[in-house]
Amino acid sequence: MRPAATVAAQTPSPAQLQASQAEARRLSDAFVNVAERVSPSVVQIDVTSRDENADQVLRWLGRGGGDSPVARGMGSGVVFTPDGAILTNNHVVDEALTINVHLRDGRFLPARLVGRDPETDLAVVKVDAQGLVAAKFADSDTMRVGEWVVAIGSPFGLGYTVTTGVLSAKGRGGIGMNLIEDYLQTDASINPGNSGGPLCDLEGRVVGINTMIVGRGSGIGFAVPSNMARRAAEQILKSGRVERAWIGVGAQDLTPELAAMIKVDPRAGALINGVQDNSPAKRAQIKPGDVIAAVAARPVHDSHDLTREILAHDVGQTLELEVLREGKRYGTKVTLAARPGRPVPPVPVQQQGVPQPGLGLTVRDLTAQQAAQAGLPAKPLPLITGISPGSAADRAGLKTGDVIIEVDGTSEPTSTQVQQAAADGQLLLRVQRRESAFYAALRK
Known part of the structure; x- marks a missing residue:
């Protein structure tokens, strides 16, 4: 039997219980404040698309075909400007025949597609409205793994659903869903219909745009970081498309074996495995086998870091690169060019006139x-x-x-x-x- 003093020491005192309950209430109030602050900026997006099997629903009435059948889908979005620009995912509006938006105040408005960026799975739609509550965006680079986050959206069409979790990881890539991947990972519950909705910090600022999950109910969701999403949205609003910085290299992470062979630390930078002809990197004298250790004085530890730092700058900017070659460290300047890419094809809703x-x-x-x-x-x-x-x-x-x-x-x-x-x-x-x-x- 344990001594009475030991048992007493493990039993919370009334003061400790009161302090614990007060802390729980403060956290609960923080979640409530986020929901109240951000929900006016969150929308549900309804779309129609072609569905050649949809005419089966009419057979019970004995009616044949003749009309163009459609299927319906939905997602979420976040108000980006007070005059009706809304940021969402490209996959929400891809192949859409029509786009309609449910606002928090009950209005149901038709939307037009301003532009989209399949490389990051982002798109901007716009409704004819004024005085909307635009969400505030945080600097996603300053977010720390382990911080509380809140997701708001319309999973399965259940509008303005709030879920909570933590920021599980940053800089996730290699998933193979999009050409450019630099995701925030979270365990906040994200389900079909959440796509395009915001992931927020406890200040009610958007830190990411919820994009996809790995296995329903697995607790692994991904969001496009707010810095990347904001840059894409601003460019789409300005010109209808995204122009992305590029230097024309192939890069990979340094494994311990590769690092030992070229006598550098495994986290020394991104190993260049190819340089395209007539590219900014070629003009800057970068060669395969070089290790880029820093971009604009910001350290680079792997290939994702290199991509992230290049994309954080505008086409036409000149940046200083720190390069390791044959045991020596030197600097070179590179002027960013526009990343080559195919034109983004229009979706049906853009072709309707x-x-x-x-x-x-x-x-x-x-x-x-x-x-x-x-x-x-x-x-x-x-x-x-x-x-x-x-x-x-x-x-x-x-x-x-x-x-x-x-x-x-x-x-x-x-x-x-x-x-x-x-x-x-x-x-x-x-x-x-x-x-x-x-x-x-x-x-x-």
Whole structure:
């Protein structure tokens, strides 16, 4: 049996319990403050894309093809400027036919794609709005591994979901998902739909843009660092594209074996394994076998460091490089050029031109038999047979195959009554979709 004094020493005193509870409340309040501060800047993004299998949903009504079927997806985004620029992931809007944005104040607005950067999986869309709450961005380089972080987004369409965790690692690369990888890693819960939403510090500043996970529920998520995301967004807003600095070398990390052979420390820098002709590095007399140890007086320890430091500067800048060659250290200057790359192809939403006119839905009457087979009153109710991408009907969430059971207060209307009611440019519909009904408001 342990002495009574030992047991007493391990039992928290009332003062210790009170101090512990106060500390827990302070941490809880910090999370609450982040959610309240950042949520007005977070949006849900809904997109439609082509889906050749979508017409199967209409077979229960006996309808064939003829319209262009679409699939729906969603993601998150963060308001970047008060006049409606929103930063998100490229994979959220890639192949999009239409893009619509849910704002925190309840508005549901169509968005246009300003530009995208597949190399980092970033994109900027814009809505017609003023006075939005733009998020503040932190310097991601100053973040420390182990710091608390908060993720906000719309996982599985559940808007404004807040999860917490820590910054698990920095400078993650080699995952093979994007051409340029320099991720922040976190164990804050990130799921499908979080993509494009912010990862924040306890000051409510964006430190990263949530991008992907490794295995659902694994506790391993990745975000594009805020410094990289902010630079890309600013360039897209300015010119519609991203121009990225480049010196024209191939680089790899030094292994202990390689370091021993060339008589340097394994963390001495990035080993150059190739130099492209007519590149800035070639003009700066850099050769395969050199080790770049510093860029603009900032130490470089591996190939990721080298890439990160080059990308942190603008095309046209001249930088001092510190190079190790054959046991000697020397300096050279390199003028950054624009990284060669293929033009970014447009997505369907960029090819559509002007918005669709009218309310954007077509209808035809079901036969009484078809309506009865669908569990509806045996009357010629209007079936929605087409939705124009980007139209008022599309923004209201209507789908091909929905059945209109009420229009402007009139129950069990015909398609002719729907057409007449739409003459003033607006409709209030009650719609049946499978076993459930809902209201939808349409306005030009």
